[in-house]
Amino acid sequence: MMIDIDVIIYICAAIATVAAAVGIISKVVTRTIKKVSSIEIKKAMGECHDSVAEDISSLSKRLDEYIENSNQNDEVLKEALMNITRDRINQAHISYMRKKTIGSYSLATLDKLYESYKKLGGNSFIEREMDDIHRLKVVSAEEVIRRSEEHVGETKNSNA
Numbered sequence: 001m002m003i004d005i006d007v008i009i010y011i012c013a014a015i016a017t018v019a020a021a022v023g024i025i026s027k028v029v030t031r032t033i034k035k036v037s038s039i040e041i042k043k044a045m046g047e048c049h050d051s052v053a054e055d056i057s058s059l060s061k062r063l064d065e066y067i068e069n070s071n072q073n074d075e076v077l078k079e080a081l082m083n084i085t086r087d088r089i090n091q092a093h094i095s096y097m098r099k100k101t102i103g104s105y106s107l108a109t110l111d112k113l114y115e116s117y118k119k120l121g122g123n124s125f126i127e128r129e130m131d132d133i134h135r136l137k138v139v140s141a142e143e144v145i146r147r148s149e150e151h152v153g154e155t156k157n158s159n160a
Contacts, residue, residue: 078120078121081120082117082120082121082122085113085116085117085120085122086117086122086125086126088113089110089113089114089117089126089129089130090126090129092106092110092133093129093130093132093133096133096136097132097133097136099147100136100137101136101137101138101139101143101144101147102133102136102137102138102139103138103139103140103141103143103144104138104139104140104141105141106144107133107134107138110130110133111130114126114127114130
């Protein structure tokens with residue numbers, strides 16, 4: 001049996017054509033897959049970006065609310081501390097003005113309280129009271145103790 005060379009060439013040409021077609025189709029499919037993958041990746045990244053941006057926005061709002069509440073609480077605490085300090089200095093003023101003397105440690109403590117009061121934004125009312133206190137006679141701790149013991153003795157005698 002004899003094979004005709006034309007048939008062999010025809011078959012080889014058909015095989016080459018099919019191979020070329022497979023190569024072309026393969027390139028088109030690969031490009032389409034890459035393009036679709038690229039589009040899908042970009043779409044997924046966009047969705048992820050949007051989700052992260054929403055989360056960041058939500059966290060930012062919550063942080064702003066927390067800071068605002070914290071600032072309000074700080075102001076309330078600052079005002080309360082200033083009022084307590086003012087009251088303490090005012091009470092000390094009344095007490096020491098009656099005694100007409102002040103102990104050196106008490107004066108130092110009141111000076112520190114007054115400095116804190118001024119840093120908190122305190123007014124000049126307490127400044128006048130501190131001026132009064134500074135004009136008092138400053139006595140030693142021993143003198144304060146002695147006068148307090150005398151005062152306790154006087155109280156006992158007047159109650160008897």
